[in-house]
Each structure stands twice: as structure tokens, then as C-alpha cells.
Amino acid sequence: MKLQDKNTIVTGGASGFGAGIVARFLEEGANVTIVDFDETAALAYMESLKSDRVHFEYADLADGKSVAELFDRLQTRWSRLDVLVNNAGTTHLPALLEDVSEKDFDKVFAVNAKSVYYTSKFAVPWMKQQAAGAIVNIASTAALSPRPHLTWYNASKGWMVTATKSMAIELASERIRVNAICPVAGETPLLASFMGSDTPETREKFLSSIPLGRFSTPKDIAATALYLASDEAAMITGVALEVDGGRCI
Numbered sequence: 001m002k003l004q005d006k007n008t009i010v011t012g013g014a015s016g017f018g019a020g021i022v023a024r025f026l027e028e029g030a031n032v033t034i035v036d037f038d039e040t041a042a043l044a045y046m047e048s049l050k051s052d053r054v055h056f057e058y059a060d061l062a063d064g065k066s067v068a069e070l071f072d073r074l075q076t077r078w079s080r081l082d083v084l085v086n087n088a089g090t091t092h093l094p095a096l097l098e099d100v101s102e103k104d105f106d107k108v109f110a111v112n113a114k115s116v117y118y119t120s121k122f123a124v125p126w127m128k129q130q131a132a133g134a135i136v137n138i139a140s141t142a143a144l145s146p147r148p149h150l151t152w153y154n155a156s157k158g159w160m161v162t163a164t165k166s167m168a169i170e171l172a173s174e175r176i177r178v179n180a181i182c183p184v185a186g187e188t189p190l191l192a193s194f195m196g197s198d199t200p201e202t203r204e205k206f207l208s209s210i211p212l213g214r215f216s217t218p219k220d221i222a223a224t225a226l227y228l229a230s231d232e233a234a235m236i237t238g239v240a241l242e243v244d245g246g247r248c249i
């Protein structure tokens with residue numbers, strides 16, 4: 001029960017890594033708000049969780065007004081916020097860097113980078129009031145050891161790592177910890193978009209660069225998010241922790 005009675009937000013909690021984090025946080029006693037723009041998926045997932053400590057809030061995290069309204073509703077519901085997981089993310093399809101459309105570039109940066117600016121505008125003042133809080137940002141090994149043809153996605157995750165370190169140093173005196181997780185390619189619906197096509201050949205190509213010989217899973221990422229969000233990591237801030245089976249060695 002490492003998060004007993006903690007109020008936690010998991011963005012993109014309807015699918016993939018986020019869904020894994022939601023389930024693990026619930027097992028550890030947390031109250032969890034899933035924030036997602038896929039209401040159908042979120043409600044179906046919540047139904048399967050059979051918990052009265054999870055609830056869903058719609059928000060488009062790439063839209064500042066939508067995020068402001070989200071925090072208005074949350075502040076009516078909760079008197080404090082203990083943990084924020086900025087997990088929602090997206091990618092462009094693999095392409096030569098000069099061929100990625102401006103629309104796709106803007107989408108990637110709006111969801112992967114600007115959403116963190118938006119959630120920080122509300123979550124950080126809230127955590128400052130209570131002089132406590134933990135923020136976990138889901139970055140990627142793409143930030144540390146980029147693959148070709150995903151350049152703008154990789155760069156958005158590099159942004160996430162620098163934002164994490166800068167947030168951590170600025171917020172340390174407020175007793176707010178900020179850390180990032182850098183997962184290697186993982187078994188989620190987003191994987192096919194990274195690979196371009198989900199075939200045995202593309203899977204083999206990705207797997208061949210992971211020394212432990214498998215993709216990451218939502219359970220791997222959830223275990224790491226739990227640790228970084230919990231008091232067990234009380235002395236840890238500003239790290240970008242690879243969960244990558246050795247990919248970045």
C-alpha cells in the first residue's frame with residue numbers, strides 16, 4: 001500500500017502504459033483519476049477495474065482550455081493532489097525528417113510537450129500549497145538513443161527529459177519531486193505506429209536492439225512509476241530512468 005489514500009492523476013490512462021499505471025496505483029491504495037480524450041476506452045477500462053477509487057475526467061491535453069476546465073473540476077473533487085503522471089503521448093509515423101508534415105509535427109509537440117506545460121500550470125501551484133508532490137513524466141529511450149525516421153518524436157521526448165530536470169531543480173525547494181521514465185519500445189497500441197507496420201520482421205528489428213530480448217510492458221512501466229511516485233523514492237528527483245532492457249548501454 002505504497003500510495004494509500006494518495007490522490008493521483010494519470011494522463012492517457014485509458015490505454016497502454018497509462019492503463020498499467022492506473023491498475024498498479026489502485027492496487028497500492030491510491031485514488032486515481034484517468035484523464036484521457038478517448039472516453040469510450042476509458043469508461044470500458046474503468047468498468048473492468050471494478051474499483052470505487054478510480055474515476056474518469058475527459059480532457060484534450062493538447063488544449064489549454066480543456067486542461068484548465070479539468071483542474072477546475074478536480075479541485076472541486078479533491079482538496080489535495082499528491083501525484084501527477086504525465087503519460088499521454090503520440091507519434092508521427094516513421095518518415096524522413098523532412099517529409100513529416102507540419103500538422104503531424106505540431107500534434108506531436110502539442111501532446112508530448114505542451115501538455116506538460118498545461119498540466120504544470122495547475123498541478124504545480126496546487127502541490128506548492130501543500131509543499132509536497134511527485135510528478136512522473138513518461139519520456140522514452142528515444143530521448144537518449146534516437147532511432148532514425150522518428151526524429152521529431154525523439155526530439156519531443158528529449159524536451160521531456162530537459163523539462164523534467166529543469167522542473168526538478170526549480171521545484172526541489174518546494175518539496176516537489178519530478179522524475180522521468182524512459183521506456184524502450186513497449187507492448188501497447190502505439191507500438192505499431194513506431195514500427196510503421198507490425199510484422200514479424202519489424203518486431204525482430206526492434207527486438208534485436210534490446211539486450212534483454214523483449215519489449216517493455218505496462219507492468220514494467222507501472223512498477224517504475226509506482227516507485228518514483230512513492231515515498232521510497234523520497235531522495236530521488238530529476239532522473240530520467242531507463243526501463244529498457246539494456247537498450248541504452
Ligand SMILES: NC(=O)c1ccc[n+]([C@@H]2O[C@H](COP(=O)([O-])OP(=O)(O)OC[C@H]3O[C@@H](n4cnc5c(N)ncnc54)[C@H](O)[C@@H]3O)[C@@H](O)[C@H]2O)c1
Binds near residue numbers: 016035061139
Ligand atoms: N509504447 C512504446 O513503445 C513507448 C515507448 C516509449 C515511450 N512511450 C510513451 O509512453 C506514453 C504512453 O504511450 P502508450 O504506448 O501507452 O500509448 P497508447 O496509445 O496506448 O496510450 C496513449 C493514451 O493517451 C491518450 N491521449 C493521446 N493524446 C491525448 C490527448 N491529446 N488528450 C488526452 N489523451 C490523449 C490516448 O487516448 C491513449 O489512451 C507516451 O508518452 C509514449 O510516447 C511509449
